[in-house]
Amino acid sequence: MAIEGYQEAGVRKTVVRSVAALVGMFAFAFALVPLYDVFCKVTGLNGKVDTTAQAIVHEEVDQSRFVTMQFITRGSAGLPWQMSVETRQMRVHPGQTAEVDFTFTNNSAVESWGRAVPSVSPSSATTHLRKVSCFCFQEQQLQGDERLTIPLVFQLARDLPEEINTITLVYTLYPVQRIALQTDQNNNSAGDNI
Amino acid sequence: MAPKLPPQHPLQHSSTAVAGSQSQEGHAHHAPPKGILRWLLTTNHKEIGSLYLIFSLTMFFVGGIFALVVRAELFQPGLQLVEPEFFNQMTTMHGLIMVFAAVMPAFTGLANWMIPLQIGAPDMALPRLNNFSFWLLPVAFALLLSTLLMPGGGPNFGWTFYAPLSTTYAPASTTFFILALHIAGISSILGAINIIATILNMRAPGMRMMDMPLFVWTWLITAFLLIAVMPVLAGVITMMLMDINFGTSFFDAAGGGDPVLFQHLFWFFGHPEVYIMILPAFGIVSAIIPTFARKPLFGYASMVYATAAIALLSFLVWAHHMFIVGLPLTAELFFMYSTMLIAVPTGVKVFNWVTTLFRGSISFEPPMLFALAFVVLFTIGGFSGLMLAIAPADFQYHDTYFVVAHFHYVLVPGAIFAIMAGVYYWLPKWTGHYPNERLAQCHFWCSIIGVNLTFFPMHFAGLAGMPRRIPDYALQFADFNLLSSIGAFFFGASQLLFVLVVVLCVRGGQKAPAKAWEGAVDLEWSVPSPAPLHTFDTPPVFHRAQTHD
Numbered sequence: 001m002a003i004e005g006y007q008e009a010g011v012r013k014t015v016v017r018s019v020a021a022l023v024g025m026f027a028f029a030f031a032l033v034p035l036y037d038v039f040c041k042v043t044g045l046n047g048k049v050d051t052t053a054q055a056i057v058h059e060e061v062d063q064s065r066f067v068t069m070q071f072i073t074r075g076s077a078g079l080p081w082q083m084s085v086e087t088r089q090m091r092v093h094p095g096q097t098a099e100v101d102f103t104f105t106n107n108s109a110v111e112s113w114g115r116a117v118p119s120v121s122p123s124s125a126t127t128h129l130r131k132v133s134c135f136c137f138q139e140q141q142l143q144g145d146e147r148l149t150i151p152l153v154f155q156l157a158r159d160l161p162e163e164i165n166t167i168t169l170v171y172t173l174y175p176v177q178r179i180a181l182q183t184d185q186n187n188n189s190a191g192d193n194i
Numbered sequence: 195m196a197p198k199l200p201p202q203h204p205l206q207h208s209s210t211a212v213a214g215s216q217s218q219e220g221h222a223h224h225a226p227p228k229g230i231l232r233w234l235l236t237t238n239h240k241e242i243g244s245l246y247l248i249f250s251l252t253m254f255f256v257g258g259i260f261a262l263v264v265r266a267e268l269f270q271p272g273l274q275l276v277e278p279e280f281f282n283q284m285t286t287m288h289g290l291i292m293v294f295a296a297v298m299p300a301f302t303g304l305a306n307w308m309i310p311l312q313i314g315a316p317d318m319a320l321p322r323l324n325n326f327s328f329w330l331l332p333v334a335f336a337l338l339l340s341t342l343l344m345p346g347g348g349p350n351f352g353w354t355f356y357a358p359l360s361t362t363y364a365p366a367s368t369t370f371f372i373l374a375l376h377i378a379g380i381s382s383i384l385g386a387i388n389i390i391a392t393i394l395n396m397r398a399p400g401m402r403m404m405d406m407p408l409f410v411w412t413w414l415i416t417a418f419l420l421i422a423v424m425p426v427l428a429g430v431i432t433m434m435l436m437d438i439n440f441g442t443s444f445f446d447a448a449g450g451g452d453p454v455l456f457q458h459l460f461w462f463f464g465h466p467e468v469y470i471m472i473l474p475a476f477g478i479v480s481a482i483i484p485t486f487a488r489k490p491l492f493g494y495a496s497m498v499y500a501t502a503a504i505a506l507l508s509f510l511v512w513a514h515h516m517f518i519v520g521l522p523l524t525a526e527l528f529f530m531y532s533t534m535l536i537a538v539p540t541g542v543k544v545f546n547w548v549t550t551l552f553r554g555s556i557s558f559e560p561p562m563l564f565a566l567a568f569v570v571l572f573t574i575g576g577f578s579g580l581m582l583a584i585a586p587a588d589f590q591y592h593d594t595y596f597v598v599a600h601f602h603y604v605l606v607p608g609a610i611f612a613i614m615a616g617v618y619y620w621l622p623k624w625t626g627h628y629p630n631e632r633l634a635q636c637h638f639w640c641s642i643i644g645v646n647l648t649f650f651p652m653h654f655a656g657l658a659g660m661p662r663r664i665p666d667y668a669l670q671f672a673d674f675n676l677l678s679s680i681g682a683f684f685f686g687a688s689q690l691l692f693v694l695v696v697v698l699c700v701r702g703g704q705k706a707p708a709k710a711w712e713g714a715v716d717l718e719w720s721v722p723s724p725a726p727l728h729t730f731d732t733p734p735v736f737h738r739a740q741t742h743d
Contacts, residue, residue: 010395011319018387022425029429029459033444036455045522048452076448117447124522174448 045123053137054130059158061095067156068166071100073116079175080108081142083116095158102135102171103149106142113176115139121168128157129167139176234329237321238727239306242328244624246303247617249331250296251693254610256339257291258686260284265648265682267665268675281665282350283342289353293471294378295335297605300613301474302327302385305413308620309389311718311725312407314398314734319391327384334377341367341374352663354464357445357456361437368438372431379424386420389413398717400736404495407716411498412477415505419466419473422509427463430456454519461512469508472604473501475572475612476543479565481716482619483547486562487554488713493546500539500546507536517588526585533583537576544573559711560634564615567607567642575603578653593663596656602649611641614692621699622706626724629699637691644685651677 040048069090073083086101106112116136120126131137132153142148156167227235236242263284267275276284306324310317318324341348346365349355360368393414397406406414433444433456443449445456476497484491491497513521513529521529547569556562578600582588591597621629655674660667667675709719717736721729 007319007395011391014391014394015320015387018390018421021421022383025422025425026429029426030433032459032462033433033455036452036458040452043522045525115448121520122522123520172447176448 043123043127045126048119048126053132053134056097056132056155057130057157059095061093062158063093065094066091067094067160067164069098069100069156070166070168071102072168072170073102074170074172076173076175079112079114079173081106081112081114081173083171083173092156094156094160097132097153097155099151099153101149101151103147104135104140104142105147106145109144111141111143111146113139113141114173115176116171116173119170119172121170122164124161125164125167128160128164129169130155130157136171235325237317237325239310239318239321239324240624240725240727242318242324243303243305243307245328246299246306246331249328250300250303251696253291253295253299253335255689257288257296258689260288260291262682262686264288265679268667269679270676271667271669271672273666276665278665279347279350282352282663283348285663286349286352286355287339287342290338290349290375291335292605293353293467294375295331295338297471297609297613298382299331301413301416301471301609302382302389304409304474304478304613304616304620305385305389307624308616308718309392309410309413310396311623311721311729312410312716313393313396313401314717314730314736315392315396316728316730316733318388319396320388323384324388327381327388330377330381330384334374334381337370337377338374341365341370344370354460355434356460357434357437357453361434361445364438369435372435375431376428379428382420383424386417386424389417390421393417398730398733398736400738404498405736405738407477408480408491408494408497408501409474409477412473412480412501415501416470416473419470419505419508423463423466423470426459427467430459430463433459454516457516457519458512461515462509464515465512466505466508468601468604469504471609472572473505475568475609476501478612478616478619479547479568480543482561482565482615483550483569485619485711485713485715486559486565487551487556489550489554490715491546492549492552493542496542497546500542503539504536507532507539511536514583514585514588517585518592530583530585534580537580540576544569544576559618560629560631560638561615561619561711563635563638564611564618567638568611568615571607571611571642571645572604575600575605575608578603591656593661594656595652595660595662598662599649599652599656602652606649607642607645611645614641617696619711620718621696622710623718623721623723623725625700625703626706627699627703628706628710629695630703633691633695633698637688637695640688640691641685644681644688647681648678648685649681651675651681 039045069092071085071088073085075081075083082105084103084105086103090098090100092098102116104114115138118134118136120129132155134152134154135150140148140150233241233245236245261284263276264281267273267281306318309315338348344365344367346367348365348367349360349371350365351359351363355371393406393410403411433442436442437444437446437451443451445451445453447453480491480497511529511533513525514533517526517529558566578596582591582597582600618629618634621627651674655671655678658671658674660671660674706723708722710723711719717734718725720734
């Protein structure tokens with residue numbers, strides 16, 4: 001072809017730069033995954049709650065307002081468990097510590113592992129919901145036909161934004177593929193066996 | 195099979211031999227291989243351009259047949275013709291084929307044919323790479339179409355393939371879908387690199403960036419968009435691949451992943467992608483309207499800046515596809531306003547086209563008819579886009595037929611009408627013959643009736659609450675769907691006229707001179723019609739026209 005010498009150098013430069021941009025964008029796409037997680041953790045954007053226990057902060061309970069806490073539990077395919085909650089809805093004051101019991105039932109005769117993954121809506125409430133104790137911090141093991149009740153202890157921070165009157169906390173059960181050997185440390189948390 | 199579009203015999207036709215020798219004698223081109231090998235091995239930008247266009251036209255009909263299966267099922271309420279599972283595969287494949295195999299290759303084909311001619315280059319900068327990027331496409335889409343025959347069927351999760359529908363709950367063939375999309379993506383990326391390298395380095399001496407025809411400008415910006423976002427698509431489908439086959443949990447909440455992340459990543463690719471499908475259309479229309487209004491384009495520089503502005507804004511609006519995933523209020527507001535902001539540069543463009551027409555000496559040849567229909571109907575699509583940009587309203591419109599109506603208005607009478615306008619405009623240059631005026635007019639009027647009959651009622655069906663991607667619907671939507679289905683079959687059938695016009699034009703017709711249209715100014719009109727296989731072997735002298743200043 002009739003590509004002049006100076007053009008060839010230019011073409012080479014353009015190609016090198018474009019390929020560099022391509023590789024950069026491909027890497028950027030993967031970098032977005034941890035970036036998204038960090039971003040969500042800081043802002044609570046996708047309703048992901050901290051998965052470690054937080055200490056109760058002793059602050060004066062704000063008696064002037066009530067916030068409605070709603071609890072939703074959902075099963076998922078592949079795990080023959082049922083999850084229920086003692087009350088679907090409760091009213092709490094910001095600053096107040098509250099406790100609610102969740103019950104896990106294994107409907108099959110085989111032991112299995114599962115995990116309840118939480119999500120908070122609206123997402124702007126996420127960072128204001130402190131969980132002192134939650135089954136969602138660990139994976140659970142249930143023997144065949146076992147029933148297990150575990151409390152959730154939580155506190156709403158006093159600086160919860162004014163416009164939030166209702167907070168929905170959703171737990172979805174997911175199966176965990178795991179060989180049931182290292183059960184010890186998990187059994188500790190499963191205190192209230194029935 | 196071997197299509198005969200670009201003639202191999204140079205210089206048997208008339209007129210103005212500007213721009214250096216078009217003859218083959220001066221150069222030692224060894225004789226091209228004959229038959230199928232000629233097409234497999236060609237490195238000529240015109241032949242590759244024709245291959246792209248023929249491939250795209252074929253896929254346009256394949257995707258069109260899928261659409262007609264959908265419309266036939268929706269002709270009346272209840273399940274008549276196909277199983278819901280197959281219906282889902284048809285909606286998905288229609289979208290994938292039309293986006294990745296029809297519209298995008300058509301624009302790449304036009305770019306291959308016209309960019310070297312418009313900037314006075316002898317060929318694309320990387321001719322062998324060009325051949326490779328074309329031949330990846332038939333491989334990719336043969337693979338994609340073959341999934342329909344696999345056990346469990348083809349992709350059935352919509353062209354947006356949201357996880358976990360496309361990972362945890364996907365058919366077994368999804369891995370092939372991912373591979374096909376990877377190959378198609380590599381093809382687009384290589385094409386984009388080639389186009390950038392050509393435009394930046396191979397312009398005729400004296401042609402500044404701001405002298406380039408707008409089709410070249412819009413394609414340059416499109417190519418940058420492709421380079422920026424196709425790797426993100428590749429990343430997303432690679433993550434899907436790993437979630438499906440290697441036990442990772444990028445998009446699986448059970449393993450700590452997040453399905454909403456998929457939507458963020460997908461639309462970070464997806465929104466620039468929709469501009470990839472419309473920016474070259476702006477370029478084509480900006481070439482055609484001045485030609486047939488016999489006036490220079492109004493506001494050339496503002497057209498360039500508006501295109502660049504649209505491209506930049508396209509990276510800041512992706513979450514307007516996700517208003518209902520539970521974004522915080524500030525994010526809803528940000529994406530709502532940034533989306534509405536796009537109406538400003540787009541409005542500049544529409545204003546410039548209309549102002550170019552103002553007091554022009556207008557004639558209504560087929561390319562002009564399609565270009566004018568583009569301006570009007572694309573603007574309607576833009577307005578419904580503005581309605582969808584209003585976050586609170588979108589809570590109602592989301593995933594209804596209103597959305598379907600919106601993007602079909604910007605893609606069918608938008609992108610596809612612009613491609614057809616471009617084909618009618620440049621056919622005399624490609625074949626040396628004018629397309630049959632009467633048939634082309636007939637094709638235009640049938641298309642415009644068909645398009646509006648198909649897609650206009652969808653606005654009302656959507657506002658009344660009819661959801662997308664559902665094979666059955668409530669009785670109150672029956673009339674709208676009846677109209678849409680009749681329109682779709684009418685539109686589909688009238689595209690056969692288009693094939694007829696193109697075939698007739700390749701075979702013969704009224705001879706076209708080098709400058710086939712009276713008002714045309716760009717460099718491609720300085721080479722003979724049909725354009726010989728090799729043009730601008732010595733660079734033309736570029737005379738700055740009064741047009742662009």
